Amino acid sequence: MNGAAQSALAPGGAEAAAILSLFWPVTALLGAIWLAVLLVLALGLWRRPGAAPRRAGLAVGAATAGTVLVVIGLTLASYLVTRPLSAAAEAPLVVQVQGRQWWWQVTYPAEGDAPGFTTANELRLPLGRPVRLELAAADVIHSFWVPNLAGKQDMIPGRDNALLLTPRQAGIFRAQCAEFCGMQHARMALPVVVQPAAEFARWRAGQAAPAAAEALAVAGRQVFESRQCSACHTVRGSEAAGSTGPDLTHLASRETLGAGLLPMTRGALAAWTADPQTLKPGNNMPLVPLTADELQALTEFLALLR
Amino acid sequence: MAILALALLGACKREVRELRPDPPVAAALGGVAALPVGIGGRPPEVYFALGKPYRTNAYQLSEGKRLYAWFGCAECHGQGEGTARGPALLDGWWNYGPAMETIYLSLRDGRPGGMPAFHTRLTEDQLWQLAGYVQQLGAYSGGAAAPGRSDEPPVRPAENRAPARFAPLEP
Known part of the structure; x- marks a missing residue:
């Protein structure tokens, strides 16, 4: 963005x-x-000392009316x-x-x-x-x-x-x-x-359609469904039906990841999934321990959710 | 006077917010040694090395409170008073004992009678956060740290008020 x-x-x-x-x-x-x-302030400051004070009645009245x-x-x-x-x-x-x-x-x-x-x-x-x-x-x-x-x-x-x-x-x-x-x-x-x-x-x-069929066919879907991801996120068309986190059914079709945090690329998806607390400290997505293979599979799945 | 002011200033310590336990630490948190009956045991060494934050740190307790709401604990346990589906957590009667590691095991592996296992839904540190919150709900002695207050009208004492001190002698 x-x-x-x-x-x-x-x-x-x-x-x-x-x-x-x-x-x-x-x-x-x-x-x-x-x-x-x-x-007016400058004029007041530059006035010669000792000069006879002028009557201010008219000026004050005009200023009040103007205000x-x-x-x-x-x-x-x-x-x-x-x-x-x-x-x-x-x-x-x-x-x-x-x-x-x-x-x-x-x-x-x-x-x-x-x-x-x-x-x-x-x-x-x-x-x-x-x-x-x-x-x-x-x-x-x-x-x-x-x-x-x-x-x-x-x-x-x-x-x-x-x-x-x-x-x-x-x-x-x-x-x-x-x-x-x-x-x-x-x-x-x-x-x-x-x-x-x-x-x-x-x-x-x-x-409005469920998730793309090609995404639902890859192995990363099982990782998503069986690990902590599915407890909070929904991907319509899969078993994941959590409601406390963002709906991810068409995640990869969005412009950004993490509420405007990162541009939507496969690299950003992997980085975010691997360690959300370093990219956006304090957000409610925990660091889910994944093996390298699981992370690869999961990223492939997420990137196909167009 | 100045010395007093300095001493007071020194007392200003912000609550530590441990947002991200290092992955090896988080993995080690799962190393609970349990007795064969599933009641009692020994928490992992790393739990003591961290300084038992899940029971003494307000941020960890607040996270536990959030997880209690997010993961549907109230469906069966209410706000701690219990329902027809699940036992009360406030009354000082713990079916499997009040120890932290036992509560952790109940959450992680579930218990017979309907308590589901949460090990596939919560990470290790989240399980400990929730265990700490649940233990404080029905604690026998008050704690110095408390989670954030509830938005709903209160139906039970605040979490750090140790309601179980007045537990009845019969369950």
């Missing part, structure tokens, strides 16, 4: 563009006020720009995103003919269609933030929050947990892939 965009100043969605249209005028106005205050006007104006502008952001869109794509220490569970509920499925650590959205993200947390407070698409929204255990956004530009945007949530808060990122509707529909159909 190196090079993926993460900037509120380069909007790729309607909501981020609206917020940016508020950001620049507010910044310019407040910058101008700051300069004016400094100018009131600016505060009222900015409040109105802020209200007018941000109010439509929480207005319900028609027929939005609903996606449930749950924050966990330290990864994201992403669930696409069934919609029309398209069956529902659960994936992790990657959010894909169709271009141009409004999206309603239903945000939840499993353990502690997290916060969901894709600066390029929308503002941030907290994920709070026991509370249902929602965020509306409409992607207007295809590409990969980086989301980041924006609320300190423990040891690996910094490495809790999420690639958000915005793609044309047809491509998205193809991806969605592929993700």
